[in-house]
Amino acid sequence: MKILVIGSGGREHALVWKIAQSPLVKKIYCAPGNPGIAEIAECVDIDPVHIDGLYNFALKQKIDLTVVGPEDALMAGITDRFREGRLQIFGPTKRASAIEGSKVFAKTLMRKHGIPTADFKVFEDIKQAQKQVTTAEFPLVIKADGLAKGKGVFVCKTPEEAHQHLEDIMKEKIFGHAGDRVVIEEFLSGEEVSILAVTDGNTILPLSSAQDHKAVYDGDKGPNTGGMGAYSPVPLVTQQLQFFIEENILVPAIHAMKRENRPYKGVLYAGLIITSAGPKVLEFNARFGDPETQAILMRMKSDLVPILLLAEKNMLGDAEIEWNDGASVCVVMTSKGYPDAYEKGIPISGLETIKESNHLRVFHAGTAMKGGKISTNGGRVLGVTALGNDLPEAQNMAYGAIGKLSFAGAHYRRDIGAKAMCRK
Structure with missing residues (x-):
């Protein structure tokens, strides 16, 4: 098999490293890749959002499966383009990727379909948003609606902080059009965990639990980042809790997307907080997490490639994963x-x-x-x-x-x- 991995970060390096271990794979390309990836794959200088360029490359090289890393490529419609051309690709469509691309869509979906999450309100007008935080209880959370590289979420302890973040997001446009709308939601206390699952749109295959560390400094201090590290598995996630998450969050989310005419195939990443009232969703992502993927794949004993192929062929029920006990x-x-x-x-x-x-x-x-x-x-x-x-x-x-x-x-x-x- 020939496989193309899209992206250039640590997540993609981990994917290439794991895919390279498969006896099914003869050649790996990565677009655009990095010097570490170049040691095990052929890097090609094509931007992840240059969809036609990637499609033409995959067609010319007779790529058997493309694996998408970054959310930008998914939002740009890479999956739609490849499937239209009958090329196998692992990742959700543009419409399905809205579960990450729009916080407003994801929160509204959860409310509509009874998936546990924080209470929230949506604002398009900065004055209305400012009026809300003037009378709200603190702490509270402000989220830019669109993609912000993991940096569009702010926990505000005072009205002054909240007003400043609203100014930055909605007026100064520090995240561009991603800040045209904001979600203001209640602050939830608890410990965060990441649960990722491969899905073919009907069946889910959960991966091992992981815990990301988003804040830049020790003790979860300082601003949020794309992720400062992760470990796997998470002792907090017992078998019983894992089952609850699957039955009450992951499976309902997949069914909800199908009912919304946005069938979801790929990896669904649930960023959760384990509260005293049980697990609640902080966010959904439409792709492998970074740096969770690095920690998770290091523990995976099974060949990743057959799992991705079975998901793409709607046969995930036949897949199993074996994990290292460490x-x-x-x-x-x-x-x-x-x-x-x-x-x-x-x-x-x-x-x-x-x-x-x-x-x-x-x-x-x-x-x-x-x-x-x-x-x-x-x-x-x-x-x-x-x-x-x-x-x-x-x-x-x-x-x-x-x-x-x-x-x-x-x-x-x-x-x-x-x-x-x-x-x-």
């Missing part, structure tokens, strides 16, 4: 200043000292080759991911490897997985 940890190293302004082009040292294996990988997220040297090329630069017999061993391996890596201004959280350790 635990995995992914720690993200970022550029100085992230998630705000940061420099690019800073040389990275120490990569050659890491002895990679199926138990330790350095997934490239934002890197580029510059003058024969790998340098930083994004906010999130590397995802150092380890698999251990238990969480402490995985932590030690990941942070031990980070100790060998350096670039000017490098930042990373030192508490990835700490909540699970406390729980034990």
